[in-house]
Amino acid sequence: MKLLKIKQSIQRKIVFIAIFFSLVSFQLSADNIQMKKNINDITKIYMSSMTYIFKSQSIINQKNVDKSSLFGDAFIENIKQTYSVKYNEDFPKADHLAKxxxxxxxxxxxxxxxxxxxxNEIGFKGVIPATYASQLSAKLATKGIGLTIKFTRTEKGIRNILNKPDAWESAVMEKMKTTPDIYYDENALLNGKAAIRQFTPLPMAPLCLGCHGVPGQNPLNVGKDKSQWTTIDITGFEMENWTIDDFGGGVSISIEKSVLQ
Ligand code: HEC
Known part of the structure; x- marks a missing residue:
């Protein structure tokens, strides 16, 4: 009799422990889904802002035109519209500190x-997606909220040393050479702290080569004799001779887990 009772009590404990752990793991996977959604939203918001800066090049560089669409609430509104067109979905709610x-x-x-x-004196302002990206990365770093965004590429031939990849990014880019797909890592480290990280490759396009390609593709050299060609692009950097088949780099976003919880 006594033995039966002990057995029943052990069974109850086992059931209890099983339920407890399945609830914990359910909660963990719910957290992971939420983290993934947050980092995905952040990537897409950021990409939309880069696209909008690209589309706004003529407004940015023109003289004496209304430029209010580039500032304040109007700027955000335009990024929201760019987002809806680009991803065919509503702009995510800014329901998280990082967003x-x-x-x-x-x-x-x-x-x-x-x-x-x-x-009005300066023709080409140099406010292009890449410079906007590096300024944004630098400013974000000063906010100390554990959100890091980087526009980066394989270390060899990097333009701006501040965009240099870290070990995680280098390893991910190595994988991307064969499978160029969004890479998500929910158990990564950032500055020694637990973080989730996402890397989104940027497809190379012919327009990239106007700055990163060979001098023959530089718009500054159009109609000039070859002996007059410059190897410096319109932004003042030495061209890297990339080809359309090269890896274009990508956007690397990391969020410390402590921030997400
Ligand atoms: C108008 C010239 C121009 C065009 C066009 C351009 N870039 Fe860049 N790119 C730059 C400049 C300038 C930087 C450095 C920005 C900085 O960090 O200050 C840069 C930086 C980068 C970086 C960051 C790594 C590094 O080397 O610093 C990547 C990746 C990159 N470009 C990829 C591309 C891709 C892919 C395209 C086409 C979709 C493209 N770029 C089009 C000028 C250009």
Whole structure:
């Protein structure tokens, strides 16, 4: 009799422990889904802002035109529209600190460039997706919220040393040479802290080669004799002789887990 009772009690404990662990793992996978959604939203918001900067090149560089679409709420509104067109879905809610901070920093970066963008003496302002990206990365780093965004490429021939990949990014890019797909890692480290990281490759396009390709593709050399060609692109960097088959690099986003919880 006594033995039966002990047996029943052990069984109850086992059932209890099993339920407890399945609930914990259910909670963990729900957290993972939420983390994945957050980092995905952040990547897409960021990519939309890069696309919008690209589309706005003529407004940025023209003289005496209304440039209010590039600043403040109007800028965010345009990024939201770009997002809806690009991904065919509604813009995500800014329901997380990291998303809110990203939107704020995007506006701050444009405000920092306000004087330059309105300068009627300078023709080409150099406010292109890549420079906007590196300014955004630098500003985000000062906010100390554990969100890191980087526009990067394989270390050899990197333009801006600040965009240099870390070991995780280098390893991921190595994989991407054969499978260029979004890479997600929910158990990564960033500066020694647990983080989720996502790398989104950027497809190479003919327009990239106007700056990163060979001098013959540089718009500054059009109609000039070969002896007059420059190897410096319109942004002042030495061209790297990339080809359309080269790896275009990509966007690397990391969020410390402590921030997401
Ligand atoms: C108008 C010239 C121009 C065009 C066009 C251009 N880039 Fe760049 N790119 C730059 C400049 C300038 C930087 C350095 C920005 C910085 O960090 O200050 C850069 C940086 C980068 C980086 C970051 C790594 C590094 O070397 O610093 C990647 C990756 C990159 N470009 C890929 C591309 C791809 C892919 C395209 C086409 C979709 C493209 N670029 C089009 C000028 C250009």
């Amino acid at each position: 809110k901070m990203l939107l704020q920093v995007m506006v701050e970066v444009m405000d920092d460039n306000k004087e330059l963008i309105h300068d």
